[in-house]
Amino acid sequence: MNDAELSKIKIGIAGLGLIGGSLAMAFKHKVGSIVVGFDNNPQTISSAIKTGAVNTASTSVDLLFDADYIFVALYPEDIIAFINTNAARFKKGSVIIDCCGVKTYIFDAVSDTADANGFYFIGGHPMAGTEKSGFSAANEDLFKGASFILTPPKAVPENIISNLSKLLTLIGFKQIVLTSPEHHDRMIAFTSQLPHILSCAYVSSPCCAGHKGFSAGSYRDVSRVANINPPLWAELFIDNKKALCEEIDILIYNLLELREASATGDFIKLTALLTKARTIKDGADLVE
């Protein structure tokens, strides 16, 4: 499809928070799509309509059912309930893409429903966000330069993936990454869940309350994502516990190695460990 054809794909958004609200604005303003929204908060619906983020929206899901692509930007358990409850009502051949941070757990819970009801389910994860949440934090440029990870099952036709990727590029995503749900979950355990876990563990030190005057950039950066949405992340951690716990174990092993070299005053070993870390960091960030 060319851009004009892509703009005719009708977009549904379930959940108009930070991610859903930003998707709605971006599709409406950058692609010219017809965007219909659902959220169970009447104030959010009213804001979304008033600010022009959607063509129409409602606290009922009914508006969504003639959409070609529906992005589901809800919490994990709500995504599963939304898809399984409404399965028979989605347009045949339509594409449902979730937007949460775990993929195997969601896929296992909805893939049979998709097959049985004639729609496609594609796991999705926009790698963008802020420590703020809700529609009031949404903006149409949230996705600029970010990557969108897709974990499509084999049964999804190539042209659907290709059109979806083009659409996502039009709303600002720089990179579309195609992978398996399992690889996604392992990588996200490291790149996103572990930073949130360690940031929360970090600020839980008794020293945190008195940091002012003693802190600068390294405190600020490491503690930033402790400004967390607790129930959302609790769900995400539990739904991806296997990969997450493996990453926590690796982190603790590495911390203990650095601790041992510090405690015993082993300058050569400690310098070697820090040099290895720096080399990994430099190399990882250079790769294109």
Add this chain to the structure above:
Amino acid sequence: MNDAELSKIKIGIAGLGLIGGSLAMAFKHKVGSIVVGFDNNPQTISSAIKTGAVNTASTSVDLLFDADYIFVALYPEDIIAFINTNAARFKKGSVIIDCCGVKTYIFDAVSDTADANGFYFIGGHPMAGTEKSGFSAANEDLFKGASFILTPPKAVPENIISNLSKLLTLIGFKQIVLTSPEHHDRMIAFTSQLPHILSCAYVSSPCCAGHKGFSAGSYRDVSRVANINPPLWAELFIDNKKALCEEIDILIYNLLELREASATGDFIKLTALLTKARTIKDGADLVE
């Protein structure tokens, strides 16, 4: 002293790297001080003179000995060697301030020398820096808005501390924090050393090399300070190992609590732990 009197205090800087170079520029340009520098790298001396960061500088320490205040911006072991080796040559009544990230270890190693040779030693720690190092990264605005921690022994007269504090404010420091070497070391173990340790432990995961496409802000922030200067930080960690190991142990305890709640799928416990962390973080950053 008023500003005009303060500008007549002759400033010596030993070590013209990121911190020493920035101090030199800031004193010369913001206070109008006479600044003399020492560094054992001839290229650094040449750059410092050429860029006007100092009035004069040399690879010999001789120029420093008629300075009123000498800032020693070297690695910990070099600070101790510099002070103990040159003790008899410092001007009587002059003030020597070190600029490294550990205070008890340095104080214990040089305080007798200061008492025996008629100069004052004040532990100092400018809470500013970047992940870059060397004179080429120095700039006169590095300290803008930062705090300078001082750990003066009781014997240092009040007016010296007051003049030093005023001078530091003139070069951009927003806050002068007076505390004991022991309290400094415990707080810095948390605010600065632990973030560097955990950032290095974090990037040492096998997943790090493949992060691109799967990572965003939380990876970027938590991994930033893994771009570390290994021998410098190895010295700092070892010189402050008691407080640092206590903080690593607290972090690991907190990580294990979060791991346990995730692994067992204990949503209520996990939400409570994350809420506690967020509350601490919010509260700690609000305090003025």
